[in-house]
Amino acid sequence: MRAAAMVTLLVLGAFAQDSPDQAVAKADETSGGLEIERGEDQLALQIRAAEELVYVVEVDLGPIKGISVGDARFITKVEDIEGVLVGSIEGTFKASHLGYKLDQRLLSRHVTGEQLALESSDTQRGSESRRRELRIGPRDGEWVSEYRFDGHCSGCKDKAHFVHPRLPWDKPAHCKKCKRGKHRVWRDMRSRAVPAHTLDFLSVIYLLRSLIESGEQQLQTPLLEKDRLWNLGMEISEGRLVEVPLGVFKCSRVLLQAAKPESEPEGGEFSGLFGMQGSLHLWVHEETGVLVQIDGELPLGPLDLGVKIRLKEAKNLMAEFAPAGG
Numbered sequence: 069m070r071a072a073a074m075v076t077l078l079v080l081g082a083f084a085q086d087s088p089d090q091a092v093a094k095a096d097e098t099s100g101g102l103e104i105e106r107g108e109d110q111l112a113l114q115i116r117a118a119e120e121l122v123y124v125v126e127v128d129l130g131p132i133k134g135i136s137v138g139d140a141r142f143i144t145k146v147e148d149i150e151g152v153l154v155g156s157i158e159g160t161f162k163a164s165h166l167g168y169k170l171d172q173r174l175l176s177r178h179v180t181g182e183q184l185a186l187e188s189s190d191t192q193r194g195s196e197s198r199r200r201e202l203r204i205g206p207r208d209g210e211w212v213s214e215y216r217f218d219g220h221c222s223g224c225k226d227k228a229h230f231v232h233p234r235l236p237w238d239k240p241a242h243c244k245k246c247k248r249g250k251h252r253v254w255r256d257m258r259s260r261a262v263p264a265h266t267l268d269f270l271s272v273i274y275l276l277r278s279l280i281e282s283g284e285q286q287l288q289t290p291l292l293e294k295d296r297l298w299n300l301g302m303e304i305s306e307g308r309l310v311e312v313p314l315g316v317f318k319c320s321r322v323l324l325q326a327a328k329p330e331s332e333p334e335g336g337e338f339s340g341l342f343g344m345q346g347s348l349h350l351w352v353h354e355e356t357g358v359l360v361q362i363d364g365e366l367p368l369g370p371l372d373l374g375v376k377i378r379l380k381e382a383k384n385l386m387a388e389f390a391p392a393g394g
């Protein structure tokens with residue numbers, strides 16, 4: 069509470085003559101970042117300018133623990149695009165194991181002002197290709213989402229996608245199913261009503277900082293995964309020292325619980341960050357809420373592997389983010 073009030077005061081000071089009517093977004097003087105208001109009963113989301121976090125991705129293979137298979141990177145940015153402030157969070161994940169390659173890029177852009185919207189995309193390359201796009205924002209007074217994804221272009225007319233017949237008397241026909249990126253087309257856009265200020269998972273990682281700052285122990289937020297709506301509960305749990313390549317940090321464990329609102333159809337498992345499924349534990353720095361480690365399960369090719377994502381580099385963080393003991 070104390071820190072939030074301080075930021076607001078600084079903002080009022082800095083923008084008194086500039087744009088006092090900017091209701092949904094305020095430049096945050098302390099980080100050169102952006103504070104995105106989410107209505108009366110939801111915590112604001114803070115996006116710092118030019119912050120970068122790099123993690124090593126490690127998996128366990130039977131008795132051998134902690135084999136490095138790649139890295140994950142989170143970068144935040146604040147841009148002024150023709151007078152509209154946009155705060156973006158980019159998450160990339162690159163891993164390869166036994167010839168299976170995963171190369172995924174998530175991008176969440178929070179557009180402020182009159183065009184208020186969250187635009188989120190998920191692009192996967194490597195051994196499998198796919199794209200997903202999601203847009204969440206108010207339209208005619210109601211909040212809606214638009215979601216589209218791509219799939220195999222079975223039956224399209226492009227002769228380049230035709231495969232040679234196996235038998236001489238068969239005609240060339242369109243490839244039945246493959247994982248080639250070029251053989252993918254967008255499916256129809258699906259639109260639905262959503263609660264105001266619904267977030268995606270990547271943004272939620274940054275919302276945890278506001279939770280820590282508020283001094284509260286838990287919060288709930290509406291969350292869209294593809295176009296499935298969840299009520300995501302986050303609870304600050306026990307603390308311990310967590311050792312990662314960047315150092316030893318005093319961390320709190322965050323318990324995540326995704327519940328399906330009654331209005332939603334049954335079925336479907338919640339999938340968190342980078343396709344990680346099952347139980348997902350986040351360890352965040354006790355004082356700032358910065359993500360230090362993720363423990364989860366990752367489907368990598370045919371295997372579900374225990375995975376740890378551990379912080380190894382941090383650039384342009386707040387001064388309070390420091391290893392334990394100095």
Ligand SMILES: [Zn+2]
Binds near residue numbers: 222225226229242251
């Ligand atoms: Zn095709």
Ligand SMILES: [Zn+2]
Binds near residue numbers: 244246248251
């Ligand atoms: Zn194909």
